Amino acid sequence: MVAGESSGDLLASRLxxxxxxxxxxxxxxxxxxxxxxxxxxxxxxxxxKLSVRGLFEVLAHYREIKGIQNALRDKLLADRPAAFIGVDAPDFNFGLEAQLKQAGVPTMHFISPSIWAWRGGRIKKIAKAVSHMLVVFPFEEEIYRKAGIPVTYVGYPLAEVIPMVPDSAAARAALGLPADGKVVAILPGSRMSELKYNAVAFVQAAKRLVVRDPSIRIVVPMAGEKQRNYFNELVSNAGLNDVPIELLSGRSHEAIAAADAVLVASGTATLEVALFKKPMVIAYKMMRASWEILRHMGYQPWIGLPNILAREFLVPELLQDAATPEALADALWTQLTDEALRERLHQRFTEMHHTLLRDTARESAQAVMRLIGRGV
Known part of the structure; x- marks a missing residue:
């Protein structure tokens, strides 16, 4: 198995x-x-080692990543495993899966890349690489069936983990936050490249919110010690040490559960926030050259998973130049204070949760057992 980042690690653990x-x-x-x-x-x-995002950012680490891929390929071809399961990380895993499948090793990929959003031509590459695809959104099944790729819809794993009615009070108590008053969670991303481009603007937005309401508590979960140290360095270099933010070691789900609103970098974390039924602002910044290429490649007007599933802009998306501290703070303030909006989001996110709920561990495990000839 290969998982390339913290979200993939969590998904793989469910399987x-x-x-x-x-x-x-x-x-x-x-x-x-x-x-x-x-x-x-x-x-x-x-x-x-694999947690790098962005076209040019990946190029900077290409030699090391390719070396790891080749070494792992050689090891697996020597070991001849019963199956290989790639968990997300499509750029790394599809290349590896294609070589293993060609050599006769059954391959499974857990979580489809967003071919329905951009780079739909990858379906041909996927067909050469993947013996069986596990998908987490119901509309994805038809895409793979039409392409002749065996597929199983297993539900979204975190829809089981996250309660239908999250206990915000318990989360606040666990984090030492007051039972009343506004709490904002900031999730700038788990990759170092995401922190590089998102952290400062996100903290600057937090600073503006605290000016509006000094009682607001800001919590920022960090994926690891390396990310925490880099975040602190970025904030310090930007002269933002005076912003009253509370860094957490992990505990992202508690932070989201405790929050009244969330500022979140685009990615799978946006769907986690939706499953917690929390108003959010989705934002993302990246290297300028990467942005200029990627912004022309989308098939849909949305990039956030909750908006894609809803087929509308349920929550704001502020990308690249639009993700200014002022715009982020204004959008968050609306999510915090517009009660009608907050109620509507809660209802829509609850409906979304029910749609994504399956026994993912059982469904995905059964698919693996069938792949290796041990299931029915």
Missing amino acids: LSGLRPQLPAARIHGIGGHRMAEYGFQSHWPME
Whole structure:
């Protein structure tokens, strides 16, 4: 198995929670994180080596990443595993999966890339690489069936993990936050490249919110110590040490549950926020050259998963030059104070949660067992 970032580690752990009881003695290894390790997973390289986003950012690390891919390929071809499962990280995993499939190793990919949003031509590459695709959104099944690729809809894993009615009071108590008063969670991303481009603007927005209402509490969960140190460096260099933010080590779900509104970098975290039924502002900044290329490649007007699933702009999306501290703060203030909007979002996100709810661990584990000839 290969997972390339913290969200993939979490998704893979859900699959492993269903698979490990059926294969208690199996050696499950590759690249992954601490959540996968809880199920006896052995990682040969730190998962963070693959956690790079953006066209030019990836190029800067290309040699190292390609070296890891080649070394892992050689190891797996020598070991001849019963199956290979790539979890997200499509640019890394599809290339590896294609070589393994060609050599006769069954390959599964967990979570489809957003071919329905951009780069739809990848479906041909996927067909050459993937023996079976696991999808987490119901509309994706038809896309793969039409392309002749075996597919199973397993639901969105976190729809099971996140309660239908989150306990905000308990989350606040656990984080030492007051039961009343406004709380804003800021999620600038788990990748170092995301922090580089998002952190300062997000904290500047927080500063403006606190000026409007000094009682607002700002919590910022960090994916790890490396991210925490880099975030602190960015904030300090920008002269923002006076902004009253509270950094958390992990605990992102508690931070979201405790919040009245969330400023979140575009990615899978946006759907987590929706499952917690929280108003949000989606934002993203990246290297200018990457942005100029990517902004012309989308098929849809939305980039945030909640908006894509809703087929409308349920929540604001502020991207690149539009993601100014002033605009972010204004949009967050609306999410905090417009009660009719907050109620409508809660209703829509609850409906979305029901749509995505399946026994993902069981469904995905059964698909793996069938792939290796052990299931029915």
